[in-house]
Amino acid sequence: MQLYHHPFCAHSRLxxxxxxxxxxxxxxxxxxxxxxxxxxxxLDPAGATPVLVEDDGFVVPGIDPITEYLDETRGSALGARRLMPVHIGERVEVRRLSSWFNHKFYAEVSEPLVREKVYKRYTPRELGGGPPDMAIIRAARANIRYHLQYIGWLLKARNWLAGDRMTYADLAAAAHISSVDYLGDVPWEEDEGAKIWYARIKSRPAFRPLLALTMAGMPPAPCYADLDF
Amino acid sequence: MQLYHHPFCAHSRLxxxxxxxxxxxxxxxxxxxxxxxxxxxxLDPAGATPVLVEDDGFVVPGIDPITEYLDETRGSALGARRLMPVHIGERVEVRRLSSWFNHKFYAEVSEPLVREKVYKRYTPRELGGGPPDMAIIRAARANIRYHLQYIGWLLKARNWLAGDRMTYADLAAAAHISSVDYLGDVPWEEDEGAKIWYARIKSRPAFRPLLALTMAGMPPAPCYADLDF
Incomplete structure (x- = not known):
């Protein structure tokens, strides 16, 4: 299987x-x-990462099609570790929270921060590159606080974001947060519950390749790969 | 069943x-x-329409959770008229195009046009209301042209956007286009194939309530409800 991705694309990380x-x-x-x-x-007329290509050439583009496709083709083999629950009520909650992070957190936090701090640095000026817009960065840094509070609030009554088990909702939240954490823009003092949850998911083996990432000329924030941040 | 909606919210229209x-x-x-x-x-901490509430109080918020939920609970009863196909390859294509319109077309065309022309008129100035930003409107009007071309291109080889049958992909595209068409911002001369497809979907009985909409002080463009536009 091939995955077209970008290290700073939170959807690719998910x-x-x-x-x-x-x-x-x-x-x-x-x-x-x-x-x-x-x-x-x-491969993808929308021209966006991630795009998955199966061995036989079958193309699955975009975050929502990919997560649903992976569950439909590989989910049942995972048993209790399935990332999309089987019960209809739990499916709605996983999709609600996945949408929250993949679309709302993305628009309010991860997309503007990564665009201003990373992409604009590598884009020619005539295509929109240049120095970051500090007003946009400040707004995104303010927005992330209520998302962390919301994560903390959910975890008061739950083990994981959508319920008793780890699901796509947790991976979506962690993927977006990790791309922002690399940039040092997660105010971890904001919510203790959110911090404990992230420490738990960050220590999973699946997270290791993401924590090993470094971008030339742009090292990660010191807390990024630290499991005891 | 209850649906919390707004007449100009394209996701509610879908x-x-x-x-x-x-x-x-x-x-x-x-x-x-x-x-x-x-x-x-x-009901929905994200505070966005649409939100569906079942008779028993079960809440389904957000466009992607709702369309998947409706298919999972009511889809199989529709037989050949099911809006989400059963074959895995067709599901990927329906979700790819639904994402295209619900997220990409939304961001590039329908959200900015409706925000600038409708929502800002009804929002107090201290909450971001005021006159429309003409630069944003011009950009959205330029963007819609390549979306119409893409629809026309797809229909050269297909009956409906995602294949042989009408699916969520068609309803998503039509819902977003209709909210922009009300405002008179669809350049129908751009693509003949797209126009023929829209005339076909617009003449379905399901479309009638949308075509009957009028907003006080803001009548629809003359072509909006015209089946022979």
Whole structure:
């Protein structure tokens, strides 16, 4: 299996975590989507990571199609470790929280921070590159606080974000938070419950490859790979 | 069943179309999400329409959870008219295109146009209301052209957007386009194939309630309800 990804694309991180939890090691192909490579646009006309390609060439593009597809094709083999529960009520809750992180947290926190701090540095000025917009960064840093509080609030009554077991909801939240944590923009003092939950998920073997990431010229924040942050 | 919706929320329009195709008539409750009503935030902490509430009080919030939930609970009864196909390859394509319209078209076209032209008019100035930003409107009007071309391109080889049958992909595209069409911002001369497809879906009985919509002080564009536009 091949995965077109980018180290700072939180949706790609989520797919890497999910594949790892499923015991699948994909061939990783780093895609700089802003280059709009013609061959990549053939795979996915939307031109966005992640894109999964099966051995037989079958293409699955985009975070929601990929997570549903992986569950439909590999989920039942995971038994109690399945990332999408079987019960209809739990499925709604996993999808609600996955949407929360993949779309709402993305729009309010991870997309603006990664765009301003990472992508704009590697993009030519005529394509929108340049120095980060500090007003956008400040807004995203303010927004992340209520997301951490919400995570902490959920965990007051639950083991994991969507219920008793770890699901796609936890992986989605952790993937987005980890891309922001690399940049040093997670105020861990904000919520103790959220911090304990992240420490737990961060220590899973599936997380190790993400913690080993470093980008040339842009080292991770000191807390990023520290399991005892 | 109750549906918390807003007439200009394209995701709400998609759920209304889907329910109608399923023969379900929900009680419609108009929600002005910018008022951030406490009781509504209890139903959906994300505070966004649409939110579906079953007779027994079970709450399903958000467009992706709702479409998957409706298919899982009512899909098989629809037989050949099911909005989510059963074959895994077709499911990926329906979800890819649903994501395209619910997230990409939304971000590039329908959300900015509706925000600038409708929501900002009804929002107090201190909460972000005011006159529309014409630069944003011009960008969205430019963006919609390539989406119409993409629809036309897909339909060169297919009956409906995702294949031989009408699916969630068509309803998603039509829902988003209809909210923009009300405002008169769909350049129908751009792509003949897209226009023919929209005329076909617009003439379905499920579409009628949407075409009957009018907002006080803001009548629809002349082409909006015209089946022969």
């Amino acid at each position: 797919v890497r975590l999910a594949l790892s939890e499923m015991g699948i090691e994909p061939e990783l192909i780093e895609e700089r989507v802003w280059e709009r490579r013609a061959d990549f646009l053939m | 759920v209304r179309l889907a329910l109608s195709e399923m023969g379900i008539e929900p009680e419609l409750i108009e929600e002005r999400v910018w008022e951030r009503r406490a009781d509504f935030l209890m």
